[in-house]
Every structure is written in structure tokens, then in C-alpha cells.
Amino acid sequence: DLPGDAALAGSLDLSRMELVGDHYEVPLDGGRRAVLTLDPTLQQAAEKVLARAKAPRGAVVITATDGRILAYAGRRTEDPKGGKDGIVDLGLVNTAWAPAASVFKLVSASAMIDAGVDPHGKVCYHGGLRSVMASNLEDDKHDNKCADLSYGLAHSQNAIIAKLAHQHLEPARLRETAEALSFGGDLPAWSMGGEAGRSEIPDAKGVEFGKTAAGFTGTYLSPVGGALLANTFATGGEMVTPRLVDAIVDDGGRHDLTAAPSTRVLPAKVARTVAAMMVETCDSGSAAKAFRGKDGLPRSVKVAGKTGTLSRDEPLPLQYSWFVGFAPADDPAISVAVVLGNTDLWWLKAHTAARMLVAEALKPARTAKSGKSGHQ
Template identity: 35%
Template sequence: MTIRRRLLSAAALFPLTLLLGATGPQPAAEAPPEASGTGSATAQAPADTVSASPPDAGSPESLATASAAVLGSASVADGGIPALAAEPGLVPPVPVPSRQSAPPIAKLQPLPRAADLLARAKLEGERLVVKEKDGRKQVLTIDPLLQTQLTNIMRDYGVPYGAVVVLEPSTGRVLALAEHSAARPEVRGLPVRAVFPAASIFKIVTGSALLEAGVPPSVEECFHGGKRRLSEKHLEDSERDGACYTLALAMGKSANVVFAKLTNKHLSADALRRMAARFRFNREIPFSVPTDISLAAIPDEAFGLANTGAGFGDVYLSPLHGALVASVAANDGRWVDPVLVEPETGALLPPEGEAVLTPEAAKDLTAMLEETVTRGTARGVFRERGFRVENAVGKTGTLADREPFRDYSWFVGFAPRDNPRVAVAAVIVNDPKWRIRGTWLGREALRLGLERVPAPVEVTAPASAAGKH
């Protein structure tokens, strides 16, 4: 019986520890020397650097300070961001590390136990409960069986770093915060750590900004090359442009040059910064566990801006934030904060949420994300016989560090498309040889999550007895 078919007892719950991945289980495979074809590349715009000293990583701090503690001292690219901004999120609250010279995962520190609610939780019946010193009990929203299933998948496949988040998009109720690290078993808290390059997941933000700028999903852009790196020549229309994709298909196939060219033609740095801020980059996300701020440096310079719009920039994302980014489209364009503790009284009802996109733009974004599963980079994984997830939508992302080699792979998405019940984010950081990657783990998170959150039962009203005698 394979790990994918095994149903694990909730009593076997393992504490969470790491990241997520993006293809299917295979015998140890050689990773590509750079980024794989799911979307991002290793090229980056040049940037000036400065140094930042981190505070004490072991003390409880504000979320912005906690991000600095996790990211540590690093070279950064400010990308020309103005010193002051009137709206939250337009300026990173701490220096943004350069992915090439100072990848933040190298400075990763464990989550302090006092803040690690899952490490302190005990199974009581079918719920995880945290007992406080004053006798109070906090009942967590986590589904123990789903948490165990996802943790054991990563543990059994020996992922170096992996994390996966499953939540209910309409309410923000978090159903799983699973993690594992074979590389550093002492590390905990990966689902809330923004130490992973966002890669092509940032195309969701870019695509949303393009929609708002009046670019329809049907607009077509022709291109050539750019699978693993971009140059300024890629931004120019050329006789070598032998392929043409619509914006929707470019999202599905994670076409870097199309996103770079459309960013260059239709977006300003301010427009992309504002959309990123709406999606909560460079902003605190309130949560019961201290959560890193997902940092995004968006430069003013034209090629750097296009590079960032395509997913090559210095932009970092936590798995929890990744699931929330996917949830915006699931919630008709609304942002809903995550919830880890059940309310003491009453049911957890869907909040109104803050508007990120119009319902029309959210509908277009959802259709674009569906291309990933039907015709794009996740098509093969989601067509695997016996493990299909019907009406799923999502986005993949892949990026690699060179020295030392780290292969980051992502999947974020939700299902079903029209009545979303679960949203997920999965990320795995692999060595050159790997067994599973983010898309496969994300698919499993959707499949197993839907089993734990069944579809509402439609009640048919009985036929009227009027006129009967």
C-alpha cells in the first residue's frame, strides 16, 4: 500500500517542521542545473546593497522585527522604493535580502516554543487543544488526521525542507500547518516563515495588476526564449518571436517573457507595488502564531521591474501567505485573515473581508489559474489516474539557488473552482536529487483536504401537498 493511499490515524500525529514541493513521487531524480520549466528563472536585475543587523531571534517581538530576526543580516536591494509611503505595504518594513547573495533560508531560525501552538497542543478526542498556564484552553482549527497525513508524506519521502498549508478560504480557518525537514530536524515553524522565493507565484500579483490596468486575459503576446533567464532583448518585439500566448495561457504555462513584456508595456512600479500591498506583501498578517512578513522589493528601473513581474525578483513568501493569496480569487476578490483558534462562543462565520480585486477581476484571475491545471505546468500531475482533483485551479513556481544548490518548488491553489472548499500552498526545497516536489504535494493537499471538508448536502424540499385530499 503506497503512502498516497494510506489513511493515517489521528493518534499518530507528528509535530510539524518544514516546507513543500512541486511534481510527483519518483525514484531519486536529478534536479535541473537551474530553474525547471514551471516558471521562474535565476536571472535578476542588478541592485545596490546595504547591510542590516538582526535583533535577538529568540525573544517575542513585533512581526516586522520577527521577520528581521529570521532573515538575519543580509545584502538587500531597495529597488528605488521611496523612503516614505502613505499606504501600508508600499515600503518593505525591513531590508529585503538579495536572493543571489544572501538567500534568507540560510539564516533560518527555529520558531520559539512559546509561540509554537502546534508543538504545545495535545489531542483531546478529535481536536488539538492548547492548555495555558492560567487553565484556559484554546481549541485549534487544525484537522489532526489531515495534519498527520501531510506531515507523514513529507517525512516518508525525506524532503530536505517542506511545508504545506490547507485552509477554508471563506472563513480563513486553517486545517493544516504541516512541515518536515530532513536537512535540519530542529527547525520548526516553516509554514509561517517567509524565507522561500515567491518565484512564479508572484505572477498572480502581476496578473491581477494587468487585469486592473485593463489588459484582458485574451490579449496575445509573442515571444521567444526566456525559460530560465531573461535579458533586456526579451522585452523587445522581434522577428524571432515564434510563439504567441494569451495572458491566460501564459499564466498556465508560466511564460516568463510574456509576463515581462506585458509588465514593461502596461505596468508602472507604483501599480505593481500597490497590487502587491493589497495581497499583503510587506504587511503584517494577523495570526495566532508569529508570521513573517512576506517581503517584496519592486524596482523602478524598467528591466528590474519586468524581471520582478515575471517572478525573478527579490520577493519572499510564507506558505501560509501563499494559501491566502490563492484564497483571494476563491473569495471573489476578498482578503480573509487566517484563523487558528476556534471562537469560544458561536460558529466561525465568513467575514466580509477586504476587497483586493473586483469580483469580475477575480473571476478572470480564476479562469487564468485554471489554465495551470488544464493546459499548463500542473497538467500532468493533476491528470494522474486515481488521484485527480476535479475543478482545481492554481499556480506553480520553481526557482533554484546555485551555491549551495537549492531547488524551490511551489504550488498554490483551491478547489472546486466554483464553490471553493479548500485552498492550499505547498513548497519543497530539494537537493539535486529529489523524490517529490511542490505541485505533487499541493495536489495531494487539495485531494486529502476535500475528503475532510465534504461538499454541503443539498436538501430537496418535499413536494407540496396542496390540492391533495
């Protein structure tokens, strides 16, 4: 017996998913049926958000903190410019088609904290808005601002991350942390298979290493990998195995599946330290406009997250917009990943899409399904 729902790999056809009462089911061979973990309200909300985004490529994953998948949605348009006519493409959910961009800073920050970097130690820097240069790696006469690692993560400040990585991290250590945190290839064995993410970390320090640590190059992430990455900070450093099947129903009745065991991939103290920086992202950093603006969440609801934005011309000219995070930050119930491959004409950014989904997930009636009490 394989743990979780791994034994069903290759046999779940989600195009045959049917709503049965308060849950979805998929027919299996031999007259059996798979009862899915998906929350119909969140699944429909995820599909609606992707339709509203009108992006050429987009995907959403929402998990409970124990790895149960509550929403699993992918959409693409035939038109390379995007638009309202889209088709379901679940291949976008468990493949690493999008560069991880600044989401990779979560890995770099984890490696730095683990290596003893003080999250509130003063770092002086210049530039770093859209690039990393050699002058960013050492103390430089152009340095005209000072902040710390916590600020660097929350505001996605490239020069701070690159400088600290250059000064405190060996490439082997960053590689090891990346492989533990969703950037090491395949997802844990589960029904849908696929890839968590991948990374190419330069062997030597220098500008390319700094750019990699900041998320400019060499790292790719799948939406499932992104949700599991965020969830690792929600669980205090445990990597869970995703699961889409709650139970199998056959002539003998209902057979509940048990969760696969989780794996400790970060020391709890490191995970908690980075999680606190992720709260700053949504309170005052790069996602504050979405979460704390006029359409934001109530002040009492804390969200932890990380944004990422990167433009690439191949295979299509797209601006990749990422958000990964978890909520409520003080008592996590769900983790979420949103990635949109937008064109210059975009309708939604990932952090705004994520805010809509978090608001839906934390409605009091919903949170019972994710295993937590309701949060107002």
C-alpha cells in the same frame, strides 16, 4: 477584544498540541484550553507528505476559505541533502524563507488585468524558458510564437509575463498590487504572527522589472502568505485573516471565537479572471501532469493553482518548488500552499504533494469540516 484569535499571540505552544476526540487542543495558562481549527486528518496528511518529500526544508498550509487553518506543518532535516530523518519546524510555516518564484506571476497578472490588459489578447514572444532578456520586452524579429496572458500564467511563460508587464504596467502599480496580495510584510494579526511575504519592485522599467514581474528576483513568500494569496482568488478578491483557534474552554464553558473581518484587495472581476487562468494551470498548464495525469483527480474536480520553481545557492543550494491554489475551483472549500526546498535528489514536487492533499481534503467525509458539502 481583538477579532479572530489575535489575542492569543505568543501564548500558543503547538508542541503541546493534544488530539482530543475529533480535534486538537493546546493548554493555556490558568487552566484554560484552546480548541484548534486544525483538521486532524489533514494535519496528519500534511505531515506525512512532508516526510515523504524528504526535503531539507518544507511546509504545508491548508485553510478553509474563511481563514480557518486546517493544516499547519513544517519540517526540516539536519542533513543539508534532506532525508527520512526530519524534525518539526513550524518557523518554516509563517516566515518568508523561500523565493516566491513564479507564484508572483499571480500578482503581475492581477495588476495587468486591473490595468485593462485583455487576458486573451495576442502576444508574440520568443525564449523565456529560463530567463528574461531585453529582447523579450519589445516586439522582436526572433518572436516565433504567439499566445496570450492566460496562457502565460497557466504555463508560466516568462517572456509573455515580462513583455506584458513592461508594456502595460507602471512599477508603482505592481508594487501596490504586491503589497495588497501577501507581499507587503506582516501577516494580518493572528495567534501565530509572522510574515506574509515581501517584495522589492524596481523603480524603473527594464529587464530587472520584467524579471521581477515574472518571479525571478526580489519576491519572497511564506506558506501562510501563499495560502492567503490563493484564497484571495477563491473568495473573489477578499483577503481573510488566518485563524488557528476555534474556541477557548475554561471553567465557564466553551467560548467560540469569531472570525476577523476580511478586506477587499482586488475587484471581484479581476479575481475571477485570474482564477480562471489558475484552473488552466491545473488542466493543461504547468501543474497538469500532477492533477490530470494517471494519478490525477477525477475530471469532475476542478482545481485552480499556480506553480513556481527557482534554484538558489544561498543560504543552501536548494531548488524551491511551490504550489498555491484552491479547490474545488467552481465552489471553493479549501486553499492550499506547499513549498519544498529540494536538493538535486528530490522525491516530490510541490504540485504533486498538493494534489495528494487536495484529494484528501475533498473526500466527502472531510469537506463537512471545512464548511462545504462533500464532492465526489
